[in-house]
Amino acid sequence: MSLTPLPTLLAQSAEGPVATRDLENDSLWMPNPASTVAGDIDWMFNAIYWLSLFFFVLIVGVMGWFVVKYRRRSPDEKAASAITHNTPLEITWTVIPLLLSIAIFYVGLEGYVRLREVPANAYQVNVEGYKWAWNFEHRNGATSTGWVRVPAGRPVQFTMTSTDVIHSFYIPAFRVKKDVVPGRYTTLWFQADEPGLYQAFCAEYCGSAHSQMTAVIEVLPPEEFDRQIADDAAWLDKVDEDDASAMALAGQRLYARCQSCHSVDGSRLAGPSYWETHDLLVEGGEREMADGSRVTVDINYIRSSILDPGEHIVATYANAMPSFQGQLDEKAIRAIHIFLEELDTLYDRDGNRLAE
Amino acid sequence: MTTLHPTSLAGSTTNYLTHSRGVLSWVFTLDHKRIGIMYLISILGSFLLGGIFALLVRTELLLPGEQFLTQDQYNKAFTLHGAIMVFLVIVPSIPAALGNFVLPIMLGAKDVAFPRLNLGSYYLWVIGAVMAVMAMLNGGVDTGWTFYAPYSTEEMREGVIWVALAVFILGFSSVFTGMNFIVTIHRLRPPGMTWFRMPLFLWSLYATAIIQVLATPVLGITVLLLIVERVMRIGIFDPALGGDPVLFQHFFWFYSHPAVYIMILPSMGIISELISIHSRKHIFGYKFIAFSSVAIAIFSFLVWGHHMFTSGQSALMNAVFSAITFSVAIPSAVKVFNWLATLYKGSIALNTPMLYSLSYLFIFAIGGLTGLFLGTLSTDVHLHDTYFVVAHFHYVMMGSALLAFIAGIHHWWPKMTGRMYNETLGRIGCLIVFVGFNLTFFPQFILGSKGMPRRYHDYTGPGWSEELTSLFHILHALSTIGSYLMAAGFFLTAYYLIHSLFKGERAPANPWGGRSLEWQCSSPPPHDNFAKAPTVGDCYDFTPLEYVPEEKGYRWREDVPRPGSG
Numbered sequence: 001m002s003l004t005p006l007p008t009l010l011a012q013s014a015e016g017p018v019a020t021r022d023l024e025n026d027s028l029w030m031p032n033p034a035s036t037v038a039g040d041i042d043w044m045f046n047a048i049y050w051l052s053l054f055f056f057v058l059i060v061g062v063m064g065w066f067v068v069k070y071r072r073r074s075p076d077e078k079a080a081s082a083i084t085h086n087t088p089l090e091i092t093w094t095v096i097p098l099l100l101s102i103a104i105f106y107v108g109l110e111g112y113v114r115l116r117e118v119p120a121n122a123y124q125v126n127v128e129g130y131k132w133a134w135n136f137e138h139r140n141g142a143t144s145t146g147w148v149r150v151p152a153g154r155p156v157q158f159t160m161t162s163t164d165v166i167h168s169f170y171i172p173a174f175r176v177k178k179d180v181v182p183g184r185y186t187t188l189w190f191q192a193d194e195p196g197l198y199q200a201f202c203a204e205y206c207g208s209a210h211s212q213m214t215a216v217i218e219v220l221p222p223e224e225f226d227r228q229i230a231d232d233a234a235w236l237d238k239v240d241e242d243d244a245s246a247m248a249l250a251g252q253r254l255y256a257r258c259q260s261c262h263s264v265d266g267s268r269l270a271g272p273s274y275w276e277t278h279d280l281l282v283e284g285g286e287r288e289m290a291d292g293s294r295v296t297v298d299i300n301y302i303r304s305s306i307l308d309p310g311e312h313i314v315a316t317y318a319n320a321m322p323s324f325q326g327q328l329d330e331k332a333i334r335a336i337h338i339f340l341e342e343l344d345t346l347y348d349r350d351g352n353r354l355a356e
Numbered sequence: 357m358t359t360l361h362p363t364s365l366a367g368s369t370t371n372y373l374t375h376s377r378g379v380l381s382w383v384f385t386l387d388h389k390r391i392g393i394m395y396l397i398s399i400l401g402s403f404l405l406g407g408i409f410a411l412l413v414r415t416e417l418l419l420p421g422e423q424f425l426t427q428d429q430y431n432k433a434f435t436l437h438g439a440i441m442v443f444l445v446i447v448p449s450i451p452a453a454l455g456n457f458v459l460p461i462m463l464g465a466k467d468v469a470f471p472r473l474n475l476g477s478y479y480l481w482v483i484g485a486v487m488a489v490m491a492m493l494n495g496g497v498d499t500g501w502t503f504y505a506p507y508s509t510e511e512m513r514e515g516v517i518w519v520a521l522a523v524f525i526l527g528f529s530s531v532f533t534g535m536n537f538i539v540t541i542h543r544l545r546p547p548g549m550t551w552f553r554m555p556l557f558l559w560s561l562y563a564t565a566i567i568q569v570l571a572t573p574v575l576g577i578t579v580l581l582l583i584v585e586r587v588m589r590i591g592i593f594d595p596a597l598g599g600d601p602v603l604f605q606h607f608f609w610f611y612s613h614p615a616v617y618i619m620i621l622p623s624m625g626i627i628s629e630l631i632s633i634h635s636r637k638h639i640f641g642y643k644f645i646a647f648s649s650v651a652i653a654i655f656s657f658l659v660w661g662h663h664m665f666t667s668g669q670s671a672l673m674n675a676v677f678s679a680i681t682f683s684v685a686i687p688s689a690v691k692v693f694n695w696l697a698t699l700y701k702g703s704i705a706l707n708t709p710m711l712y713s714l715s716y717l718f719i720f721a722i723g724g725l726t727g728l729f730l731g732t733l734s735t736d737v738h739l740h741d742t743y744f745v746v747a748h749f750h751y752v753m754m755g756s757a758l759l760a761f762i763a764g765i766h767h768w769w770p771k772m773t774g775r776m777y778n779e780t781l782g783r784i785g786c787l788i789v790f791v792g793f794n795l796t797f798f799p800q801f802i803l804g805s806k807g808m809p810r811r812y813h814d815y816t817g818p819g820w821s822e823e824l825t826s827l828f829h830i831l832h833a834l835s836t837i838g839s840y841l842m843a844a845g846f847f848l849t850a851y852y853l854i855h856s857l858f859k860g861e862r863a864p865a866n867p868w869g870g871r872s873l874e875w876q877c878s879s880p881p882p883h884d885n886f887a888k889a890p891t892v893g894d895c896y897d898f899t900p901l902e903y904v905p906e907e908k909g910y911r912w913r914e915d916v917p918r919p920g921s922g
Contacts, residue, residue, distance in 0.1 A: 015818055017816060019822055023824065029802060031824075049729075056721050059721045062696050066699040070702050070703065071704045072704055081702075082638060082899070083701075090641050094644075108733045109734075112674065115734060165504075166507065168666060168741060170741070175738040179667045181602065181667075181668060182595045183600075199821040201809045202809070203810075204504075207498065211427070214820055216819055318512050
């Protein structure tokens with residue numbers, strides 16, 4: 001069979017910066033209100049904003065006025081008043097903030113309850129956070145990393161967990177955020193009506209590549225979504241194992257899971273650059289490990305590094321990689337192996353993708 | 357009762373600085389004033405160190421992409437910045453340095469209740485500080501100052517054990533200081549110094565001390581549990597061992613939220629003093645301010661859950677914590693309105709301590725009001741863990757707590773050193789710091805509300821929105837430029853303060869016209885604070901004081917009888 005054209009394939013991972021719709025229709029303060037709850041939340045934000053601005057102008061205005069009017073002109077100038085207190089006045093400025101606070105609390109609570117109540121028949125996606133990427137798994141078996149496709153105009157629920165430390169899934173344009181905690185599930189839902197790309201971040205500090213633990217939310221029109229997600233579920237099965245270049249491209253697609261720690265431009269991230277591994281694979285070299293041993297870099301080394309990363313820790317690196325046992329099957333591992341071998345046909349040494 | 361004329365003390369006897377000489381006379385001193393000065397120097401040294409790491413962080417963020425710090429170096433730099441600024445600078449700044457120096461004199465006592473414990477607190481602080489800084493420099497700690505589990509309990513993070521132990525020791529220093537202050541205020545008030553004659557700075561230190569004594573042990577227990585889990589692999593927080601990571605957050609914030617008020621309450625006390633004295637006008641609503649300090653201390657224990665609105669805790673808990681959080685807004689607002697009312701029809705001197713106090717009003721207003729966005733559930737979900745939070749707590753903890761500390765240093769500098777600093781440079785320094793501060797942190801509000809998460813080494817890369825990168829770049833650049841400006845302001849301040857030690861004019865006993873008791877003794881004060889028992893009156897009634905041009909200071913008017921003398 002022929003391979004899906006490259007651009008479509010790579011639409012499942014982000015190789016570089018992406019053009020998103022986060023700043024369309026934005027205000028001075030808020031990004032694009034792109035989910036169904038965003039309008040409510042922005043209304044609340046604006047209400048507090050104008051109230052705060054009023055009090056800020058009042059406080060600083062009165063202060064400035066008094067400072068100018070009552071500034072000391074000679075060292076011996078005395079205060080023009082000996083007033084020490086005024087109980088009715090003080091009760092007034094205790095009660096007014098109290099009433100305003102109660103009002104803000106109540107409206108904020110209402111908005112929050114709407115944020116928590118998941119509508120029935122939401123489209124379900126399982127999300128797994130790990131240092132430092134997001135995996136998405138749809139009910140039809142389609143998986144992706146760092147990029148998730150969701151239908152427009154329909155509630156979407158993420159059921160999330162972490163395999164290592166606490167992360168937090170955050171989509172600014174949708175105004176949703178929820179911590180992703182190891183050992184338990186947390187959930188988050190949204191409904192986006194406008195198709196397009198939106199940014200998601202990890203918001204809870206999780207170590208070295210925290211700032212690269214991003215994801216792209218691709219909101220697709222319903223029919224296109226159905227078609228695309230069916231294809232996503234079956235793409236690896238359709239790759240011809242005898243076609244090395246097709247396998248290399250499949251490996252490149254899977255590389256989305258690796259890119260936050262392994263570079264293809266030679267730079268040192270949390271793990272060794274794939275160029276180092278490529279050179280050792282092609283030239284048949286050995287790699288020095290943290291415990292002083294030397295290990296031949298071949299397909300078995302690649303396989304054990306993916307399934308049991310703690311087995312071989314490369315010298316000067318920390319034991320930071322999670323196991324991909326159960327996530328990557330044997331065919332996927334072979335594809336990554338071929339991708340590493342063929343790296344020089346896909347990228348130059350600076351990480352630029354080579355034209356076909 | 358007869359009283360000494362303030363000026364008759366000046367130059368007549370030795371003061372606390374010349375009372376005894378030699379390094380050992382400082383190392384083993386039991387004098388609260390010398391201990392206060394030692395704290396002050398140590399804390400300012402820590403401030404320099406924490407500030408350098410802040411500048412490294414800001415410089416890395418000036419442009420998108422990696423500049424000169426790798427991801428891991430950056431993570432260690434912001435951890436160092438946060439941990440040093442919180443545990444070594446802001447928490448001890450006002451109570452341990454200024455409080456130690458001023459509290460017994462303001463109260464009319466010769467020293468704190470337990471002078472040896474006081475010296476012990478200082479050395480505990482030194483041991484904790486050295487341990488923390490060594491652990492963080494040697495190999496480094498990259499957990500952030502919050503040490504969230506299970507990240508902090510992962511095996512490769514050896515340094516965490518040492519920093520946790522250091523925090524444990526620093527906690528004891530804080531508890532001992534708090535206990536000392538509570539006992540001093542209860543037991544060592546001289547005749548006439550009733551609770552409601554105490555300066556408001558003492559009320560705020562008292563409220564702070566209660567929080568220190570009650571909340572800090574929880575931090576000690578939490579870090580001990582962290583160490584137990586690390587060393588003995590007993591599952592407390594790490595789910596891999598059967599623990600609960602969210603439990604760590606509860607424990608941590610049960611201390612660390614009250615700790616926010618350990619930082620902010622003393623600053624409110626300083627501002628209450630300064631605004632009244634430098635306006636020569638009676639503080640407005642004394643009792644409301646005093647009780648609002650105590651109210652804040654009580655509420656501070658009941659709001660920790662607002663740090664965890666997105667942690668997955670139940671909606672009911674979130675609702676309760678949100679409601680109680682708003683209750684803290686009331687006493688804070690009451691104080692601001694009272695300060696404004698104090699300015700009304702005052703005689704407002706625009707000297708350096710007052711300019712810092714007015715800056716405080718401006719900055720605290722923003723810091724407090726932006727707290728409303730974070731206490732409100734629906735908006736907090738969006739803003740939590742973004743730069744909006746970073747900006748908010750810097751407005752409160754740095755722009756308010758730390759600038760009040762600087763204001764207090766300027767206010768009591770003549771008393772502590774016996775020298776006046778260059779007033780013109782002081783005003784210029786304050787202006788630069790004020791502008792630099794707002795330029796650094798205001799853009800961070802917009803960064804955060806537009807979605808920039810905190811603790812990010814970079815804001816570009818694969819999977820990053822191009823639009824967001826270019827917007828964040830502009831705002832980060834503004835912020836970094838602001839931080840350089842602020843640093844310049846602080847260096848100028850350090851210059852003229854150090855210069856004044858050698859070349860400054862001799863300070864009069866009472867350069868500002870203050871009526872609290874420290875202004876009744878000479879500048880610097882004698883070893884025993886008061887040659888004779890001071891007279892206690894209404895410390896906010898400035899009418900009996902007159903300006904004496906030849907002294908460049910204020911003294912008691914001859915035609916007004918002193919309280920207690922009639």
